[in-house]
Amino acid sequence: MKKLAIITVTVFLSIKAASADPDNDSLIINDDIQLVTETAAPIHLENLDTIYSGWRFRTDETQALQVDDFDNPAMVFVDKAIDLFNTIDGIEGKACVSCHESVAQFRGLSAIMPKVIDGELVVLESFINDHRDQVMGAEPWKWSGEKMQSMVALIGLQSRGMPVNVKIDGEARPYWEQGKEMYYTRFGQLQLSCANCHEDNYGKMIRADHLSQGHANGFPTYRLKQAKLISRHNRFRGCIRDTRAETFAEGSDEFKALELYLASRSIGLTVETPAVRQ
Numbered sequence: 001m002k003k004l005a006i007i008t009v010t011v012f013l014s015i016k017a018a019s020a021d022p023d024n025d026s027l028i029i030n031d032d033i034q035l036v037t038e039t040a041a042p043i044h045l046e047n048l049d050t051i052y053s054g055w056r057f058r059t060d061e062t063q064a065l066q067v068d069d070f071d072n073p074a075m076v077f078v079d080k081a082i083d084l085f086n087t088i089d090g091i092e093g094k095a096c097v098s099c100h101e102s103v104a105q106f107r108g109l110s111a112i113m114p115k116v117i118d119g120e121l122v123v124l125e126s127f128i129n130d131h132r133d134q135v136m137g138a139e140p141w142k143w144s145g146e147k148m149q150s151m152v153a154l155i156g157l158q159s160r161g162m163p164v165n166v167k168i169d170g171e172a173r174p175y176w177e178q179g180k181e182m183y184y185t186r187f188g189q190l191q192l193s194c195a196n197c198h199e200d201n202y203g204k205m206i207r208a209d210h211l212s213q214g215h216a217n218g219f220p221t222y223r224l225k226q227a228k229l230i231s232r233h234n235r236f237r238g239c240i241r242d243t244r245a246e247t248f249a250e251g252s253d254e255f256k257a258l259e260l261y262l263a264s265r266s267i268g269l270t271v272e273t274p275a276v277r278q
């Protein structure tokens with residue numbers, strides 16, 4: 001027990017060692033799309049007055065990569081998804097484009113996902129895979145694989161600049177409650193909840209990282225460290241693993257609920273997909 005307590009204290013000491021607020025930069029993409037990176041927190045958030053996009057916590061160099069699509073390394077994957085959209089796959093001999101004239105028809109969708117369909121909480125990845133199975137007779141894509149995340153990025157890009165506006169009442173309520181409970185649950189040997197880092201300590205340094213509020217409005221994000229698109233659920237796994245806990249599977253009901261709750265914390269920020277992070 002004593003040893004664990006020391007580890008926890010050490011982590012917190014290193015968190016508290018330095019402190020820096022989000023910067024004051026504003027994010028205008030391609031000199032055209034003005035994103036909301038700071039706004040009043042949604043009413044349901046009891047412990048925060050203002051919410052900030054993770055972009056505001058990144059270095060100037062990392063921020064710059066998201067300001068112009070020519071510099072944004074995620075755009076390579078968006079282009080790959082456009083190819084996938086036009087490619088026939090599955091026993092029905094259809095491509096996405098056979099039924100959907102253009103991805104532009106999905107404008108607005110990512111701003112309101114996840115959502116409940118027929119009583120079940122659906123996130124974009126699960127929707128796409130069920131859909132591939134049912135309407136195309138095609139093999140499912142791996143959750144965090146390149147094809148899936150490229151497609152999620154392409155669909156997300158259609159909503160870039162639109163405010164996150166997920167539904168959290170009605171049928172969505174129990175899923176939202178489940179996600180909220182997870183957010184405040186302390187995990188692992190370090191006994192840290194999402195809130196301990198992203199609500200209580202944002203703005204501070206944890207090792208080399210400037211801690212943000214942990215919003216998911218830029219996902220899938222291109223991570224420079226991994227040189228690829230990272231899914232939301234992959235990020236959740238990484239964060240939970242950092243607390244030295246066993247974690248949930250990508251695509252699990254737990255992570256879907258957490259995704260909904262996290263989206264509700266970002267209501268009022270704009271969709272930034274595909275964002276670039278360290």
Ligand code: HEC
Binds near residue numbers: 085
């Ligand atoms: C055989 C025709 C067909 C094909 C092929 C097809 N879709 Fe669909 N898709 C539909 C229909 C019909 C709907 C609306 C009903 C529904 O939600 O299932 C839809 C709905 C969607 C939606 C949800 C739109 C919304 O506003 O809720 C997305 C996203 C989507 N499709 C993506 C894709 C992608 C990506 C592909 C290729 C991997 C694809 N579709 C291939 C017929 C098709």
Ligand code: HEC
Binds near residue numbers: 192195196211
């Ligand atoms: C030990 C501290 C810690 C805990 C606990 C933690 N995270 Fe994180 N998280 C980080 C760090 C460090 C980063 C990278 C810097 C940043 O963006 O804040 C990060 C990044 C993120 C991001 C990406 C933000 C962006 O702008 O791209 C999301 C989303 C996220 N965390 C969600 C969660 C969720 C959900 C939980 C709880 C299951 C959680 N985190 C628990 C430390 C933590």
